[in-house]
Amino acid sequence: MSTIPAPFVVAIDGPSGSGKSSVSRAVARALGLAYVDTGATYRAATWWCLAQGVPLTDTDAVAAAVRTLPLDLGVDPDAPTVVVDGTDVSADIRETAISAAVSAVATNLEARAELGRRQRALIEAEREPGSFSGGRGVVAEGRDITTVIAPDADVRVLLTASEEARLARRALDVHGTADAQAVEATRDQVLRRDADDSTVVQFHTAADGVVTVDSSHLDFEQTVEAVLAVVTAASRA
Template sequence: MTAPLTIAIDGPSGSGKSSVSKAVARRLGVGYLDTGAMYRALTWWCLERGLDLSDTEAVAAAARELPLVISTDPDDPTVTVDGTDVGEAIRSTRVSTAVSAVATNLEVRSVLRVLQRDLMARAAEQSGGVVAEGRDITTVVAPDARVRVLLTASEDARLRRRSAELHGATDATAVEATRDQVVRRDRDDSTVSSFTEAAPGVTLVDTSELDFDESVEAVLDVVAAETAEPVG
């Protein structure tokens, strides 16, 4: 039997890793896991409960008890916490400005890493493979993945993309309003995970000059090269 295909994709904010990863998973007919959504869901849960995010032990305890249900279907990537659909709420400015405090909690990362590996294994078993994306997937969560990609882009490109996503505009004002969520969060998160440079065995894909479809094809080309099989 052919072993499940595990594809790990790292990258900074605005590199396109979520949208590209979902599209790659659809093309390959495999599962999809957005690990960043898990940190966001925990952040939302802590804020709703009034927890002090600087209380690392309390946040880690919340992570161990988090009533999270996250879909690994790339066509329906829902996120539910305690029965509440939080798919939109976890993308709010409120969560985006607070998530680094949770994502840089080393005990939280340890707890969620176990869940991420379990979800990846189940998704791969069900569909024959999985595309997992985040910030330390290629080096910590799934260093033995068959395909490992660091998806990156210039700071300017990443700011414009995230600005268009959040504000529907890419003018100077909109870009500046987005800067904290991109540059500051990357700086904070880089203290606990490496996602700016490709580790040995990880293929770098720079999407600065690529549109969405070209970015998807670039990752599929890496998958094809790493597996020596035509894909998509």
């Protein structure tokens, strides 16, 4: 994969449980690129608002808090970090309480615009020689990455899967098992988040120029290979 031109930007979006994060990290690792998790910026903003006592129902206060968010996002695919005001919140932002609340920030249009600006800056930074990737580029993932944040990416992929597969994956990730009880416990979190976020961004259907990779019947390694195949095809075009 070292034959891809530099800088090279891969954008991957898709619904909850589609495997965006883990697949994107593996693709970035294989290509020697940086990794930007745009979803982590929304989670970090949610954590910051809650830590500051900002009511998530107060849209103006949330937007104001996000504009002052002291965020440092690490872009190493082997060890991505999320640091807010000097505190590593990489684990904290994955807690259920944040997952349940993050849509309040993600659907706040002013907050979304500010975080989008920061996401673009992170992507642009990886085009420079002094960046983590040395100017090779980045794999960026998130719900609106292929249409709003990086519509000019060299490769744009919609990573999707059946609802059944997505629920099972998220249940395994959160509960350590994909039995019926765990899947049911995860259902509301996954489907409600998708429903909430779909009010401000489209991530269920591929836009023009975006390649769909359906991982419903693929294991993790096969999904990574499928995305890398899209990259290879694009770099040779």
